[in-house]
Amino acid sequence: MITEVRVKGILNPVRQPDDWFGLKYNMNLYRGCQHHCIYCDSRSACYQLDNFDREVVVKVNAVEVLADHLPRKRVVGTIGTGSMNDPYMPVEKRYNLTGRALQVIANNHFPVHVLTKSDLVLRDIDTLEEISRVFATVSFTITAGDDDLGRKVEPGAPAVSRRFAAMRKLAERGISTGVLLMPVLPFIEDTRENITRIVELAADNGAGYILPAFGMTLRDRQRYYYYRQLDRQFPGTKEKYIRQFGANYFAQARQAGELHAYLTDLCEDAGISLEVPKFIPQEAVEEELQIRMF
Numbered sequence: 001m002i003t004e005v006r007v008k009g010i011l012n013p014v015r016q017p018d019d020w021f022g023l024k025y026n027m028n029l030y031r032g033c034q035h036h037c038i039y040c041d042s043r044s045a046c047y048q049l050d051n052f053d054r055e056v057v058v059k060v061n062a063v064e065v066l067a068d069h070l071p072r073k074r075v076v077g078t079i080g081t082g083s084m085n086d087p088y089m090p091v092e093k094r095y096n097l098t099g100r101a102l103q104v105i106a107n108n109h110f111p112v113h114v115l116t117k118s119d120l121v122l123r124d125i126d127t128l129e130e131i132s133r134v135f136a137t138v139s140f141t142i143t144a145g146d147d148d149l150g151r152k153v154e155p156g157a158p159a160v161s162r163r164f165a166a167m168r169k170l171a172e173r174g175i176s177t178g179v180l181l182m183p184v185l186p187f188i189e190d191t192r193e194n195i196t197r198i199v200e201l202a203a204d205n206g207a208g209y210i211l212p213a214f215g216m217t218l219r220d221r222q223r224y225y226y227y228r229q230l231d232r233q234f235p236g237t238k239e240k241y242i243r244q245f246g247a248n249y250f251a252q253a254r255q256a257g258e259l260h261a262y263l264t265d266l267c268e269d270a271g272i273s274l275e276v277p278k279f280i281p282q283e284a285v286e287e288e289l290q291i292r293m294f
């Protein structure tokens, strides 16, 4: 079900220092998500998205609001393209909110961080190239090294191979891109084989970084949904979770420390960073240069 709404604001300031992405603002053009990842935390009761898998709310006037508000922002900082939804889920083909919002961002010379699981991002490659002159990076969430496993855990998202192909095209155009390797699902994705495959594909397709998280969160109705999907797709795995994690909020991947060290070695060999690059304001660059000169 698609519901259209009108909004008064669209840019939310990120108040906590954001170490992962360096975001200053976040922008949710949609509510709800059509990618239906079995692990998605947005199903948790605290977010109050009761129809998360059944309804997408489209903020139809969001681009006009952004065009009005962005020129008045005094602080230039990185805009994130959303949380708890994918800015390039299928409905974006029809509404083009993300594409048009990126054009507004380009016109106003703001930096952007795009987080997606979709190769639809290539539709906006020219705009991203333009924003890159200030700063742009595109992160693809990839938790599975092959299409079969990817389809099981992210059934509504484009195949993993399509995400890597999109990554390559972005990298070929000089646009920063990389992988968010998160969550690494315990008993399903926490193997050296899976990690090796993802790093190899990332290296082959121009990734500049891989940011990992070895484990996942589990709570209330998200846990309930996830366990039902485990029974359907990975029989016997739910019982392992119950034994291992009980009612814990965080479910850590098996041998998380070893896997992290293993990933670090692989990335070092492949010349891939373990950090997402961040926008550095021009004033900070100039200040640093002056300090070095004197």
Ligand code: SF4
Pocket: 033, 034, 035, 036, 037, 039, 040, 041, 042, 083, 084, 085, 086, 117
């Ligand atoms: S793409 Fe992100 S927001 Fe959408 S279902 Fe998957 S994890 Fe949730």
